[in-house]
Amino acid sequence: MKKKILFICALSFYSVSWSQSSNAKSAEINAKVSELISKMTLEEKVGQMTQITVTIFEKQGAKGVFDIEKLKNGIQTHHIGSILNVPNPGAPTLQKWQETMNVISGEAIKTRLKIPVLYGIDAIHGASYTTGATLFPQQIGLAATFNTELVKRSAQISAYETRASSIPWVFSPDLDFPRNPAWSRMWESFGEDAYLSSQMAVALVDGFEGDNNVGSKYSVASCMKHYIGYGSTTTGKDRTPSIIPERLLRQYDLTIYQAAIKAGAKSVMVSSGEINGTPVHASKHLLTDILKNELGFSGVIVTDWKDIIYLHTRHKVAETQREAVRMAVMAGIDMSMVPEDYSFYTLLLDLVQKGEVPMSRIDDAVSRILKMKFELNLFQNTVANLKDYPKFGSAEHIEEAYKTAAESITLLKNDKSVLPLDKNEKILVTGATANSMKYLNGGWSYTWQGENSDTYAADKFTILEAFQNKLGEENVLYTKGADLEIEDDGEIQKAVDLAKNASKIVLCLGEKNYTETPGDISDLYMSKSQIKLALALAKLNKPIVLVLNEGRPRLISDFADHMSAVLQCYLPGNEGARALVDILYGDVNPSGRLPYNYPKYPNSLEKYNRKYTESISEGEQNDDAKYEKSYSPQFEFGTGLSYTTFKYSNLKIDKAEISSSDDVNVSVTVTNSGSKAGKETVLLYLSDNFATITPEFKSLKRFQKINLAPNESKTVTFTLNQKDLQFVNNDLKWVAEKGTFTIRVADLNQDFLLK
Known part of the structure; x- marks a missing residue:
């Protein structure tokens, strides 16, 4: 007992000491910021709020080569505070990044106050714009692991390798809350559940920022995006309007950002969209009243690409670009991703000089930017010493990416235990996604759309190559079978003919590589060419293992019943094919779970936490059993099979x-x-069985991933608090109402009463 008391005392002492040290460091940084701002001219301040893309500094006709006069104009004349993006022609090597950052920092050191330039990049599943970096599953796959420790480790490695590239700021995590599965950036999110998303958000922020040690040479500043409501467009297409009552924003979307802010996220990128007719960039209510004041966010608010300009040209809420700048800065924007000219700088300078934007708003924005630069230790160190990063792209890091991919891949169907496969069988591997790294990595991989993954990841295995590596080429038959979009009866016939010589068929279907507007679709079904291949192979009456490589759930109801097994790979990254094949042969037991409902029909898109009235058919209003039958996704949120079986028992609550x-x-x-x-x-x-706001059928409140040997049992414990019982009412207040609640775990349930 005495030892226990001593341990608790020691823990309390270190906790208090850490808190005091953290407060002292924060006070020291604030003092430095205040001192620096007092020395700055208006031009220097407005420059700090300006972010420019790196490619405008390149020599004409010489991609990837700086025009020093252009760079001098940006940094010394316009005092720009931030640069983003990738030098041409693609993903640079570590040495090229080091060279690039040396040139930029060399110009910054020549300025009067020697303020370093803050460089940001879309490193969203590893240091994905650096040749040789370790690429992890995309975010939707991370969510499917339901393993926050594994996700945190992926962010730590990503931070390490991004800092090795001399880049201190990543535009991640994506905290969008997609309400339409057709949305082209669904794979950049954590899926359809706000609680799962919030837990994964904390894991990524902690991993990126080194558990609040963001100044380390192995950490980076995170950037939550895209605040807020970006993933909920009514059309399902990118950058189109959303209609979301504030009550719903607060109950779902905002909770994810709140968790990441509490974890210490240093910055946030604003949604390119509009909510209820107001572009988020123009909303003082969302940016200042809620984000800065109510949530206490003290970091940097940065726009997305050209979005202040778009207030004038697209949204049409500002009659001029000058008015757009005034509107956005007064709403709460701290930094403008302009990013291809100095219009923001020029216009904001004029607005302040004429008294239309107060200096207090400028000082607030600049203090936030400078604070992040001090926290990142950029005034001491801006360019990486490559000797400090011996693990870049190492076997250790690759193994972590492999493990993460293996825990993300989700077995959705396994009729008659067709899986695992027998290594002595001859198989046919076919399908449009079977032999390219593009469909394993998706967008934001080496390039914006990820079209060059086969070049940059040439040393990695495609799905076909992973099969050949495991079995030998003589035991693996292959033909493409189908293009992603173009119907080719000849290719289909080749696949049918080859399949006659195989015991089983592994059919790899999915989508092209994409992100943002190029990924917009008008049809959620799998492409016709791929459906045609699946149906042709089904006529052979041979076992077919369907492997899905897709960023969103493309509908497979036309042929799903003919598939013996179905695996969702999402976008598993460079090590995904190895992980998949090891799962298919039983060397790894699958453990991923769906982070969204996989719909069966295009007009049946209910979420797992649906309202009771969402799935009622005519005449069934009072029949719960029939109600359940009318709700029938292809696969429900949380679905994930294993090669073993798990039994649940002894569900208990203490009150x-x-x-x-x-x-x-x-x-x-x-x-x-x-x-x-x-x-x-x-x-x-x-x-919540009855409430004044119609309750959800069920809502995820806790999860825990455990490892069990055969016949082993573990007792898992959870604690629910009062916030878990609450919802946002029409007065925009979180409330818990008296009544009966039901806890559900697997097929077990228990009720309790809130008095």
Whole structure:
């Protein structure tokens, strides 16, 4: 007992000491910021708020080569505070990044106050704009792991390799909350659940920023995006309007940002869209009243590409670009990703000089930017010493990417235990996505749209190559079978003919590489060419293993019943093919789970936490059993099969009745009742059975991933607090109402009463 007391005392001492040290460091940085601002001219301040793309500094006709006069004009004449993007022609080497940053920092050191330039990049699944970097699954795949420690580790490695590239700022994590599965950036999100998204957001922020040690040479500043409502367009297409009541924004979207802010996220990028007719860049309510004042966000608010300009040219809420600048800065924007000219600088300078934007707003913005630069230690160190990064692209990092991919890949169907495959069988590998790295990595990989992954990741295995590596080329038959879009009966016939010589067929289907507007679609179904191939192969009556490589759930209901097994790979990154093939042959037991409902039909897009009225058919209003039958996604959120079986028992809660101040402690026993070791994600859902705002059918409140050997049992415990019982009412207040709640874990449930 004495040792326990001493440990608690020691822990308290170190906690207090760390807090005091953190406060002292913060006070020191604030003093430095104040001192520096007092020395700055208006021009220097406005320059700090200006972000320019690196490519405008290149020599004409010489891609990737700086025109020093152009760079001098940007840094010394216009005092720009930030640069983003990738020098031409593509993903530079570490040495090229070092050379680039040396040139930029060399110009910055020549300025009067020697303020370093803050460089930002879309390193969203690894240092994805550096040749040889370790690429992890895209964010939707990270969510599918339901493993926050694994996700945090991926961010730590990404930060390490991004800093090795001399870049201190990443435009990640993506905290968008997609409400339409057709949206082209769904794969950049954590899926359809706000709680899962918030937990993953914290994991990424902690990993990127080194658990609040962002000044380390192995950490980077994170940038939450895209605040707010960006993923909920009514059309399902990128950068189109959203209609979202504030009550829903607060109950779902805002909670994800709140969690990341609490974790210490240093910056936020603003949504390019509009909500209820107001572009977010023009909303003082969203940017200043809620984000800065209510949530206490003290970091930098940066725009997305050209979005202040778009207030005038696209949204049509500003009659001139000058008015657009005034509107955005007064709404709360701190930095403008202009990014291809100095219009923001010139116009804002004029606005301040004429008293239309107060100096107080400028000083607030600049203090936030300078604070982040000091926190990143940019005044001491801006260019990486490559000797400090011996693990860049190392076997250790690659192994982590492999493990993450392996835990993300989700087995959705396995009829008659067709999987694992037998290594002695001859198989046919076919399908449009079977033999290219583009479909494993997706967008934001080496280039914006990821079209050059086969070049930059030439040393990595495609799905076909991973099969050949495991079995030998003589045991793997291959033909493309189908193009992603173009129907080719000859290719289909080749696949059908080859399949006659195989025991089983591995059919790889999916989407092209894309992000943003180039990924917009008008049809959620899998492409006709691929459906035609699937149906032709199904006529052979051979077992077909469907492998999906896609950023969003493309509908497969036309042929899903003919598939013996279905695996969702999402966009698993450079090590995804190895992980997939190891799963298919049972060397790895699958453990991923769907982070969204996989819809069956284009007009049946209910989320797992649907309202009761969303799926009622005519005449079924009072029949719960029929109601359940009318709700039928292809696969539900949380679906994920294993090669072993898990049994749940002894669901217990410590109180049948609670007051408005009580927590609820929940325990459940999970047993591996099969013959293989496996990982199981225990999902705890809560239902508020009756409420003044129509309640959800169920809502995820906790999850935990555990590893169990055959016949092993573990008791998993969770604690629910009062916030878990609350919802946002029509007065925009979080409330919990008295009544009965139901806890659901697997096929077990328990009720308790809030008095």
